[in-house]
Amino acid sequence: MRGRGVRGGPDTDERYVEEALAVVDDSGGRGRPGEARSARPAEQRHDPEQHDRDLEEALALVRDLGPRDGRSDPRTPGTGPRTPRHSGARDGGQDGPAASSAASSEHHPGHQATPWPEARAVAARAARSVRRRDPIDVPLDAALGLVLAGPLTALTDLPSFNTSAMDGWAVAGPGPWDVREEGVLAGHTEPAPLEDGEALRIATGARIPPDTTAVLRSEHGRTDDKGRLHAALPPALGSDRTGGTPTVAHGQDIRPRGQECHAGDQLLPPGALITPAVLGLAAAAGYDTLSVWPRPRVEVLVLGDELLTEGPPRDGLIRDALGPMLPPWLRALGAEVVAVRRLGDDAEALHRAVTSSTADMVVTTGGTAGGPVDHVHPTLRRMGAELLVDGVEVRPGHPMLLARTRDDQHLVGLPGNPLAAVSGLLTLAEPLLRGLTGRVAPEQYTLPLKGSTHGHPYDTRLVPVTVRADHAVPLHYNGPAMLRGIAAADALAVVPPGGAQPGQELELLDLPWVWAQ
Numbered sequence: 052m053r054g055r056g057v058r059g060g061p062d063t064d065e066r067y068v069e070e071a072l073a074v075v076d077d078s079g080g081r082g083r084p085g086e087a088r089s090a091r092p093a094e095q096r097h098d099p100e101q102h103d104r105d106l107e108e109a110l111a112l113v114r115d116l117g118p119r120d121g122r123s124d125p126r127t128p129g130t131g132p133r134t135p136r137h138s139g140a141r142d143g144g145q146d147g148p149a150a151s152s153a154a155s156s157e158h159h160p161g162h163q164a165t166p167w168p169e170a171r172a173v174a175a176r177a178a179r180s181v182r183r184r185d186p187i188d189v190p191l192d193a194a195l196g197l198v199l200a201g202p203l204t205a206l207t208d209l210p211s212f213n214t215s216a217m218d219g220w221a222v223a224g225p226g227p228w229d230v231r232e233e234g235v236l237a238g239h240t241e242p243a244p245l246e247d248g249e250a251l252r253i254a255t256g257a258r259i260p261p262d263t264t265a266v267l268r269s270e271h272g273r274t275d276d277k278g279r280l281h282a283a284l285p286p287a288l289g290s291d292r293t294g295g296t297p298t299v300a301h302g303q304d305i306r307p308r309g310q311e312c313h314a315g316d317q318l319l320p321p322g323a324l325i326t327p328a329v330l331g332l333a334a335a336a337g338y339d340t341l342s343v344w345p346r347p348r349v350e351v352l353v354l355g356d357e358l359l360t361e362g363p364p365r366d367g368l369i370r371d372a373l374g375p376m377l378p379p380w381l382r383a384l385g386a387e388v389v390a391v392r393r394l395g396d397d398a399e400a401l402h403r404a405v406t407s408s409t410a411d412m413v414v415t416t417g418g419t420a421g422g423p424v425d426h427v428h429p430t431l432r433r434m435g436a437e438l439l440v441d442g443v444e445v446r447p448g449h450p451m452l453l454a455r456t457r458d459d460q461h462l463v464g465l466p467g468n469p470l471a472a473v474s475g476l477l478t479l480a481e482p483l484l485r486g487l488t489g490r491v492a493p494e495q496y497t498l499p500l501k502g503s504t505h506g507h508p509y510d511t512r513l514v515p516v517t518v519r520a521d522h523a524v525p526l527h528y529n530g531p532a533m534l535r536g537i538a539a540a541d542a543l544a545v546v547p548p549g550g551a552q553p554g555q556e557l558e559l560l561d562l563p564w565v566w567a568q
């Protein structure tokens with residue numbers, strides 16, 4: 052997505068994006084100012100979620116100001132809504148929440164949430180503490196989205212023989228040429244050497260006969276009534292060094308053996324992500340299987356008695372949005388989702404599920420806050436798990452957590468609000484999985500913001516954006532409980548505390564749809 056221009060053609064992508072933006076653009080201004088806003092029905096212009104968000108920000112302002120401002124911090128353990136941290140959280144060592152920056156604790160006395168960039172770093176480091184499973188060999192058709200465990204080394208020269216780049220004639224020496232009766236096609240054995248003044252009909256990809264000097268394209272040659280071949284080059288191509296007769300340049304349209312690589316050359320480094328193009332390259336270079344890091348095994352535990360798995364929401368019950376969303380997203384991030392289990396709000400079932408899981412990573416959804424049926428913290432405490440991250444200075448999603456449940460197992464607790472869960476996925480699960488899968492971290496990049504976007508007073512905000520003409524356009528419907536913005540988004544913009552002004556460069560987190568399968 053880096054450096055991307057306006058997407059697609061005017062009739063398809065463009066129109067879709069226009070329509071989507073008309074309802075979700077949050078930039079406060081567009082390419083054609085006012086158009087999208089005026090196109091919105093009145094009730095959408097009122098934007099109840101904006102109101103909610105403003106309220107949330109206003110509340111955050113009130114809630115988060117510490118004693119220095121003469122107000123209390125209700126999130127302080129014992130007085131606020133957040134769960135008291137267990138001792139593991141305080142003594143978390145290098146990776147623990149205690150590693151939060153001094154600046155942050157100045158703003159939030161007694162509050163141990165981890166700053167957003169640090170939370171990502173902790174998750175990446177946590178992966179390094181786990182002994183990697185051994186690489187495995189997989190057939191090419193099972194390798195998409197995995198990571199090379201070793202370098203991709205050419206098993207052969209490419210091309211592996213001198214080959215014709217065009218349909219036409221292989222010729223030797225200057226023309227005119229006598230044309231041999233039998234031509235040569237791709238896949239045929241090597242033809243006999245050409246004599247000077249001789250030509251042979253040849254197809255693209257066919258082997259070049261020894262002593263060929265050039266290939267003359269079929270549209271650049273004509274045969275006379277005696278069957279002799281003459282070059283009929285367009286003036287721009289024909290050199291005239293022989294006194295008036297255009298000639299074909301030496302080596303023209305021949306791909307020499309080893310032009311792309313020689314056997315033993317490194318084509319890609321270890322850690323490269325296997326894309327469709329890499330599969331093609333590997334096949335061309337002679338591979339049937341690839342040595343890859345196995346996908347980390349992930350189990351998803353969906354918590355909440357209020358969740359339906361089919362039909363419209365009814366009687367205060369809602370549809371489970373995370374059960375369908377997380378597995379393909381986790382797979383796109385390199386995981387193998389071994390199970391998705393719906394556990395309701397049953398503390399015992401959660402304890403049993405986590406303690407008996409053999410997965411490398413357990414992802415829970417919901418139950419991270421301090422409500423009466425929020426069982427994630429108590430379960431981790433009961434297990435003696437080590438909390439590495441217990442709350443993050445990010446909106447949405449601040450109750451997210453990361454725990455080491457065993458030497459070789461981590462648990463990522465995603466908040467139940469669906470966009471908060473996405474935030475947790477990209478903040479904690481993505482760096483952890485990147486480490487476990489051996490993927491190289493994508494280069495950070497920024498784009499200028501179109502319009503402005505408000506920020507949280509102290510916390511980072513992750514805001515769904517679409518990318519238009521190399522600008523990040525913030526989208527509406529970005530409240531913690533909403534998926535409408537992210538469903539139309541290309542990326543999440545990282546909005547620093549205090550918000551961002553028009554034109555301000557913002558870091559973007561790409562969405563990994565390109566790897567989904």
Ligand SMILES: Nc1nc2c(c(=O)[nH]1)N[C@H]1C(S)=C(S)[C@@H](COP(=O)(O)OP(=O)(O)OC[C@H]3O[C@@H](n4cnc5c(N)ncnc54)[C@H](O)[C@@H]3O)O[C@H]1N2
Nearest residue numbers: 132355370371372373417418419420425465466467468471
């Ligand atoms: N007193 C306080 N209450 C809450 C706070 C707080 O600081 N003090 N934080 C709020 C924030 S922010 C978030 S985010 C949520 C996190 O809560 P939980 O992780 O405990 O999640 P739940 O309470 O189980 O659910 C929250 C919300 O999301 C809905 N949900 C849950 N699972 C799903 C799903 N699979 N698909 C769709 N929607 C789901 C659930 O019904 C709730 O509406 O806590 C706030 N509360």
Ligand code: MOO
Nearest residue numbers: 447448449471531
């Ligand atoms: O702000 Mo919560 O963290 O709704 O997602």
